[in-house]
Amino acid sequence: MALVARVRALLLPGSRLRGATLGRAANGGGAGARRALSHRVLVEADPAAGVAVVKFRNPPVNSLSLEMLTELGICLEKLENDKTVRGIVLTADRPGIFSAGLDLTEMCGRNPAHYAEFWKAVQELWLRLYQSNMALGAAINGTCPAGGCLLSLTCDYRILADNPKYTIGLNETQLGIFAPFWFKDTMVNTIGHRATERALQLGLLFTPAEALQVGLVDQVVPEDQVQSTALSVMSQWLAIPDHARQLTKTMMRKATVDQLLKHREADIQNFVSFISRDSIQKVLQVYLQKLRKKNH
Numbered sequence: 001m002a003l004v005a006r007v008r009a010l011l012l013p014g015s016r017l018r019g020a021t022l023g024r025a026a027n028g029g030g031a032g033a034r035r036a037l038s039h040r041v042l043v044e045a046d047p048a049a050g051v052a053v054v055k056f057r058n059p060p061v062n063s064l065s066l067e068m069l070t071e072l073g074i075c076l077e078k079l080e081n082d083k084t085v086r087g088i089v090l091t092a093d094r095p096g097i098f099s100a101g102l103d104l105t106e107m108c109g110r111n112p113a114h115y116a117e118f119w120k121a122v123q124e125l126w127l128r129l130y131q132s133n134m135a136l137g138a139a140i141n142g143t144c145p146a147g148g149c150l151l152s153l154t155c156d157y158r159i160l161a162d163n164p165k166y167t168i169g170l171n172e173t174q175l176g177i178f179a180p181f182w183f184k185d186t187m188v189n190t191i192g193h194r195a196t197e198r199a200l201q202l203g204l205l206f207t208p209a210e211a212l213q214v215g216l217v218d219q220v221v222p223e224d225q226v227q228s229t230a231l232s233v234m235s236q237w238l239a240i241p242d243h244a245r246q247l248t249k250t251m252m253r254k255a256t257v258d259q260l261l262k263h264r265e266a267d268i269q270n271f272v273s274f275i276s277r278d279s280i281q282k283v284l285q286v287y288l289q290k291l292r293k294k295n296h
């Protein structure tokens, strides 16, 4: 069975976001708040506020593995079909690491069919998030490199915790790879062409103060206020009539989305042939070994 079908089958019986399987939130939720779990994603929905908080819990670093991408996609699909939810806040279940980005083990030592399946899942999650009709906020409560940064850039606004360890950026070139065109476009749409060119070529990871200055995040707040600020900003976005906000969002993002839709298959093939190169495999293996050595 394909991975998406397997995860769907796993999630459907026990983790519906509506109905009896959702209990009241243990804490922090308003009256009627509901909680749903999948393996790697926790959803806390507050129907009265029209908001769901989607929490990543894929230890140790919330990397975007194929399973994580798939579960997150399915959770988002369910929320999009839930009429009580108009806005979603993305955050990490435990502070420290928002997401370490794409899971490097999915891009190392595998076969071309696996690389293609993985990249398709990355594309699908980006398309789902970037075109979402929901208002999306990122409550960035941890470090946020590469694919983690991309996730946050798909949102309508970003709130970052004021901790100098929590850097954010598309640092791919530092690994010896590079951000594909639609990562680049997503960043250009947020901080502009020149700032993106500098950030991407140098593979910059911005501190909170730098990220705020360049416009990569909208607000930097004390660590214990990240989620509450994201929720309070969400209420501003939800004060706008949905149809007007959604039409505007579509208008702003359509050209970028269309570029990927038009070149989707070629983008997969390009990724597979790039990542399969011996030289790139070597570079990724060295990077992974360096990360692992730290701990042994």
Ligand SMILES: CCCCCCCC/C=C\C/C=C/C(=O)SCCNC(=O)CCNC(=O)[C@H](O)C(C)(C)COP(=O)(O)OP(=O)(O)OC[C@H]1O[C@@H](n2cnc3c(N)ncnc32)[C@H](O)[C@@H]1OP(=O)(O)O
Pocket (backbone or CB within 6 Å): 060, 061, 063, 097, 099, 100, 101, 102, 103, 104, 105, 143, 145, 146, 147, 148, 171, 172, 175, 177, 178, 179, 180, 267, 270, 271, 274, 288, 291, 292, 293, 294, 295
């Ligand atoms: C023609 C062209 C076509 C297109 C071509 C496109 C090519 C480009 C393709 C893809 C773009 C890539 C996007 C990405 O997202 S790549 C990932 C980038 N991420 C990073 O650089 C972050 C790496 N991680 C870290 O810096 C740190 O782990 C940390 C700061 C996030 C957390 O630090 P710490 O708490 O100290 O944890 P550890 O470093 O000790 O890590 C724990 C454990 O986790 C493993 N790990 C970390 N990050 C990843 C990861 N991204 N994927 C997989 N595994 C990861 C790490 O190795 C440790 O493992 P252990 O020792 O075995 O426990």
